[in-house]
Amino acid sequence: MRSMTLACAITLLFPTIALAQSAPKLETVWGDSGNAVSQFNAPYHIALDGAGQLYVTDSENNRIQKFDNRGEFLMSWGQLGPDPGDFNIPSGVTVDAHGYVYVGDSDNHQVQKFDGNGNLIAHWGHFGSSDGEFYFPVGVAVDEDGSFYVADSWNNRVQKFAADGTFLLKWGSLGTRAGEFDLPTAVVIDRNGVVYVTDTKNHRVQMFTREGVSLGRFGEHGTGPGYFDLPYAIAIGPSANIYVADSGNDRIQIFTPDHQFILTFGETGTGPGQMDLPWGIAVDANENVFVADAKNDRIEKFSAGTFVPVQIITWGNLKQRYK
Amino acid sequence: MFGRPATLLLVLGLVVFAANCGQDASAPPPDYQAIIDAFQLAPLPNIPYPPYNTYQAERIELGRLLFFDPILGGESAPWVKSARGLDPYRYRANDMACGTCHVPRFAFADARRAGAGVGGGHLNGTALGPDRNVPSPSLVTGSEIGLEPRNTPTVLNTAMNGRNSIDPVSESFQFMDGRVTLGLEVQAQEPITDRQEMAGDAFLDSLGAMLPPEAIRDSLTQRIRAIPEYVDRFENAFPGFINKPSDITMDHISKAIAAFERQLVTPGSRYDRFVSGETHALTPLERQGFELFFGKALCGSCHRGPMLSDYSFHVQGAGDDYASIAPNFPGKDGAGHDFGRFHANPIEFADQKFAFRTLTIRNVELTAPFFHSGSATTLAAVVDFYNRGGRGPQDISEADLAANGAVRDTLVRPLGLSAREMAALVAFMKTTTAPLASGPSGLDLTTVPDRVPSGLVPPGIATPAGPGPFTAAPTRQP
Numbered sequence: 001m002r003s004m005t006l007a008c009a010i011t012l013l014f015p016t017i018a019l020a021q022s023a024p025k026l027e028t029v030w031g032d033s034g035n036a037v038s039q040f041n042a043p044y045h046i047a048l049d050g051a052g053q054l055y056v057t058d059s060e061n062n063r064i065q066k067f068d069n070r071g072e073f074l075m076s077w078g079q080l081g082p083d084p085g086d087f088n089i090p091s092g093v094t095v096d097a098h099g100y101v102y103v104g105d106s107d108n109h110q111v112q113k114f115d116g117n118g119n120l121i122a123h124w125g126h127f128g129s130s131d132g133e134f135y136f137p138v139g140v141a142v143d144e145d146g147s148f149y150v151a152d153s154w155n156n157r158v159q160k161f162a163a164d165g166t167f168l169l170k171w172g173s174l175g176t177r178a179g180e181f182d183l184p185t186a187v188v189i190d191r192n193g194v195v196y197v198t199d200t201k202n203h204r205v206q207m208f209t210r211e212g213v214s215l216g217r218f219g220e221h222g223t224g225p226g227y228f229d230l231p232y233a234i235a236i237g238p239s240a241n242i243y244v245a246d247s248g249n250d251r252i253q254i255f256t257p258d259h260q261f262i263l264t265f266g267e268t269g270t271g272p273g274q275m276d277l278p279w280g281i282a283v284d285a286n287e288n289v290f291v292a293d294a295k296n297d298r299i300e301k302f303s304a305g306t307f308v309p310v311q312i313i314t315w316g317n318l319k320q321r322y323k
Numbered sequence: 324m325f326g327r328p329a330t331l332l333l334v335l336g337l338v339v340f341a342a343n344c345g346q347d348a349s350a351p352p353p354d355y356q357a358i359i360d361a362f363q364l365a366p367l368p369n370i371p372y373p374p375y376n377t378y379q380a381e382r383i384e385l386g387r388l389l390f391f392d393p394i395l396g397g398e399s400a401p402w403v404k405s406a407r408g409l410d411p412y413r414y415r416a417n418d419m420a421c422g423t424c425h426v427p428r429f430a431f432a433d434a435r436r437a438g439a440g441v442g443g444g445h446l447n448g449t450a451l452g453p454d455r456n457v458p459s460p461s462l463v464t465g466s467e468i469g470l471e472p473r474n475t476p477t478v479l480n481t482a483m484n485g486r487n488s489i490d491p492v493s494e495s496f497q498f499m500d501g502r503v504t505l506g507l508e509v510q511a512q513e514p515i516t517d518r519q520e521m522a523g524d525a526f527l528d529s530l531g532a533m534l535p536p537e538a539i540r541d542s543l544t545q546r547i548r549a550i551p552e553y554v555d556r557f558e559n560a561f562p563g564f565i566n567k568p569s570d571i572t573m574d575h576i577s578k579a580i581a582a583f584e585r586q587l588v589t590p591g592s593r594y595d596r597f598v599s600g601e602t603h604a605l606t607p608l609e610r611q612g613f614e615l616f617f618g619k620a621l622c623g624s625c626h627r628g629p630m631l632s633d634y635s636f637h638v639q640g641a642g643d644d645y646a647s648i649a650p651n652f653p654g655k656d657g658a659g660h661d662f663g664r665f666h667a668n669p670i671e672f673a674d675q676k677f678a679f680r681t682l683t684i685r686n687v688e689l690t691a692p693f694f695h696s697g698s699a700t701t702l703a704a705v706v707d708f709y710n711r712g713g714r715g716p717q718d719i720s721e722a723d724l725a726a727n728g729a730v731r732d733t734l735v736r737p738l739g740l741s742a743r744e745m746a747a748l749v750a751f752m753k754t755t756t757a758p759l760a761s762g763p764s765g766l767d768l769t770t771v772p773d774r775v776p777s778g779l780v781p782p783g784i785a786t787p788a789g790p791g792p793f794t795a796a797p798t799r800q801p
Contacts, residue, residue: 042374060374082564089374107375109574127574129537135574136375154505174504175671182504201504 023265024252024289024302026273030071031298035061038073043292043299045104045139045186045233045280049095049116052284056292056299057090057103064090064103064118069284071299077118082108085120092139092151092186102140102148109134111150124165129155132167139186139233141195143210149195151184158187158197158212171212176202178214186233186245190257196234196242203228205244205259218259223249226261233292237283241307245281245291250274252281252291254307262307270296353610358617359598362627366595367685367757370482370585376508376578380763382560385553386583387766389576390425391782392775393418394546395515397525397539398441398462399779402546419443419521421514421580423782424475426451427769430689431478431587436648436697438471441523444782451783458649461524464531470648471519472655473499474697477690479759480683481507482585483630496634499679499695502667507581512536512573515543540573547571552776586768589686592757605754612751615744620709622748624734625681631755636664636678637732640719641694641708648696661695662727676727677719688753702749710745712737 031040041060048054052069063078064087078087092104100121101114109127111134114120125134135154142148146163157172158181172181182201189195194215195208203221205228208214219228229248236242240257251266252275266275280292287304358364372378393399396419424438425431433439434452442459444450458469476499484496485506497503497510514520516536526534526542533539547553548568557565561575596604597613605613617623625633645652645659655661664678672678679695693699698717699708708718713735724731740748762768771781 080563082570088564127572154509175668177671180671 021263021307022305023263023307024305026300027288027303028071028301029272029298030067033297037076038065038067038071040065040297040299042294043280043297044091044294045093046282046290046292046299047093047095047101048282048284048290049099049101050097053116054282054290054299055093055095055101056280057093059089059091059106062087062090064093064101064114066116066118067299069288071301075118077114084112084123087112092137094140094142094188096142096146096148097144100142102142104137104140104150106136106138106153109137111137111140111148122165124161131170132159132161134159139184139188139198141187141189143189143193149187149189151187151197153183153185153200156181156184158184158195158208160210160212169212171208178206178217179208179212181206188234188236190236190240196236198231198234198244200230200232200247203230205231205234205242216259218255219244225264226253226255228253232279233281235281235283235289237287237289238285239287241287243281243283243289245278247277247279247294250276250278252278252289254305263305265302265305266291273300273302275300353614355597355602355610355613356600358614358623362617362623363629364598364627364631365629366599367480367588367590367592368483368629370588372585373506373508376582376585378763379560379582380766381556382579382582383586383763384583384766385556385560386579386581387762387768388556388772388775389421389547389580390583391420391422391771392777393420393423393779393781394550394775394777395521395543395576396420396423396441397515397522399525399546399777403463403523403525418779419523420782421511421521422771423451424471424520425478426783427771428452430686432690433475434691435475436692437473437652438475438520440468440471440520441518442468449783464524464527466524468519468523470652472653472661473695474692476682477686478584479587479589479686480630481510482588485634496680498667499682500664500667501636501680507584508574508577511577511580511584512540516540544571544573544576546777547576550776556776583768586760586762588760589757590760592685592755594685594751594754595757597754606750608747609750609754611744612747612749615740615748616751619744620706620738620740620748621734622684622709626684631684632681634681636675636680637734638675638677638724638729639679639708639735640677640713640724640729640731641696642698642715642717642719643696644698644717645696647698654696660727663695674728677724677729684752685755686757688756702752703745706740706745706748709735710738710740 031038033039035041040058044057044059046054046056054067056065058065062080063076065076066074068074080088087105088107090103091106094102099116101116103112105112110123110125112123125132129135134152137150138153139151140148148161150159152159156174157170159170160168162168171179174182181199184197185200186198187195193210195210197206199206204217204219206217219226221229228246231244232247233245242255244253246253250268251264253264254262256262268276270276275291275293276295278291279294282290289302291300293300399418419441424433426433429452439455439457443455443457458467461468503510503513516522516539518533522539526539528534548571554568557571557575560579565571593604625637627633643654643661645654655666662676664672664675691700693705699705713731759769771783773784775781
């Protein structure tokens with residue numbers, strides 16, 4: 001009873017913790033289940049190029065679909081197969097500053113590089129756990145110098161390669177401590193060179209230097225603000241805010257560049273703005289948010305939100321504030 | 324995924340209340356549906372096929388052959404020559420297949436306290452389960468290879484080890500210590516690199532140390548690539564992806580094995596019918612056991628959900644009782660204890676000694692003995708353990724737990740169950756037994772194949788006289 005009274009008092013004392021912000025609003029939805037144009041079968045990740053065009057890994061249709069910023073279909077490429085240019089569960093996708101598209105071709109255990117029209121440029125890796133080998137690679141991130149990072153998910157590590165695909169370094173193994181992973185799935189690098197990795201089954205995001213030195217982590221398993229359940233993807237907006245696809249909780253969470261929770265949007269369901277296993281996320285130059293709604297086989301576009309950081313009221317920070 | 328402890332306690336209180344009501348003839352019948360909802364009980368889920376290993380009949384059949392083929396055992400003739408003057412063909416019983424310990428007639432376990440791996444059939448080629456003989460010397464080095472330090476879990480329903488989602492790797496846990504957190508495909512790559520389970524002393528470097536797991540897997544892959552029938556079967560099982568021997572990788576081998584294992588499911592138990600709403604699928608005694616299981620006996624605190632497991636780790640303190648397994652049995656830590664979760668990563672899980680993953684109750688009737696070291700030989704003994712709160716002379720004491728930084732789960736405490744209540748619990752658990760589902764296209768999942776592509780003799784199949792069948796496998800250039 002005493003703690004209930006206290007909780008009520010806190011609510012009365014801090015009634016405005018979520019004001020002065022608006023979550024991104026649903027703008028457009030496209031796609032449904034199937035293998036025709038603009039249909040999807042488990043869309044996994046999304047990437048945007050400099051012109052705002054979207055690339056979606058349509059994972060179980062084994063193809064990349066390309067759309068304009070409003071969801072108009074532009075082209076697609078790829079089919080199931082082991083040969084260069086084919087896919088076997090394409091999952092991660094990213095676009096570098098020159099418009100080249102990198103795909104984590106997961107079940108072929110390789111990374112493939114294409115131009116924006118789907119012409120194969122290069123491919124690297126095969127099944128294994130030695131340097132430069134992969135076991136179900138997913139996310140890819142390209143740095144300013146063309147070097148790229150791969151979330152080598154079933155090997156529970158991140159590998160870094162030079163622009164020409166030469167292996168440079170790796171870090172991580174199965175575990176829960178800093179620098180360890182349990183199913184890393186997405187990797188992104190911010191303007192300061194901080195490498196973010198979604199450590200999916202540890203329900204957190206980890207940060208590293210370009211050399212793989214741990215810079216910390218945020219998030220833990222749960223359903224409350226700032227908590228995650230199987231985060232599969234991450235994106236950084238032009239505001240430098242961090243967007244995390246909190247896939248198991250069927251929502252997107254937004255954090256400040258210093259990892260303070262701002263807000264969450266999305267809920268479980270099939271209706272407009274709802275989600276069922278959001279696996280991928282991308283943010284465009286206008287801070288519009290695109291979500292790969294995997295089980296609903298569709299893409300949802302949300303307009304940019306306005307928001308300020310929210311200090312989550314916990315006993316810890318209450319005591320900190322008034323000690 | 325499940326409710327918080329406070330919610331659970333509230334639910335438990337309601338369930339205990341419901342159970343007590345059930346004993347009063349004037350009270351309304353127990354609200355079984357409330358229990359089913361509270362503990363998220365459900366019939367056995369459908370097989371979850373991951374996108375990287377979808378249903379494919381040829382792959383399942385190939386996986387069955389690999390599962391029962393001793394070619395994946397390290398000390399398999401003709402790849403290993405005996406260093407001890409023994410004829411490796413005659414002593415083929417040193418060969419190990421997955422199915423040597425996961426035996427169909429023992430519900431894909433082995434009915435032993437501790438598994439008998441490499442060398443277990445050294446003197447008796449058809450020996451399986453309790454008849455296997457260990458410790459036995461390695462065919463290669465002559466060094467003794469002892470018992471495996473744990474009870475062998477069943478493969479039945481392991482397809483559902485975790486959350487039934489679009490991506491089954493997302494919530495999987497394999498092994499009692501959870502050292503594999505991905506799916507069956509990854510699990511299948513582990514025992515083949517373990518000395519006692521399958522590898523023996525076949526993969527040693529020049530200093531006599533075991534090669535790293537990657538090298539062992541590569542070597543075993545080479546064996547498979549050299550057998551034309553396997554190459555043909557892999558080509559059919561992975562159409563378009565395997566066109567020549569060198570295309571075969573351990574990824575494909577483990578996928579095929581996992582594809583077979585994923586079919587080993589047992590839907591349609593009387594328990595499944597009961598939680599589907601068919602109340603009279605259980606007898607009154609079994610229904611009482613159901614109420615107790617999710618009430619007074621506290622079993623449902625961990626054994627809940629569709630698989631009757633929370634897939635979490637708990638310290639219960641069931642005794643190892645290694646002295647009764649074998650003289651000087653070293654246990655998992657080499658000093659007479661099995662620290663469970665701790666062994667998955669001694670640094671990361673330093674504070675989780677004696678914690679083991681909750682195993683499913685499904686088919687538990689068929690998989691005796693129980694607990695990590697098989698110290699309980701009957702279900703009645705299991706119930707008795709919980710009824711005494713794990714505080715018997717044969718159990719791990721509070722002092723022993725404390726000395727290792729462990730604390731017994733508070734739910735393991737004296738329960739005050741009557742003899743009838745204990746019998747009801749046993750009766751209820753037996754209602755989860757169900758026969759194996761039929762395989763694709765009439766494929767028999769319940770028996771060991773008579774022959775496998777390597778030409779070796781599958782586990783339990785009688786050894787023909789003389790070395791005749793043990794001819795070297797023909798090779799095919801990669």
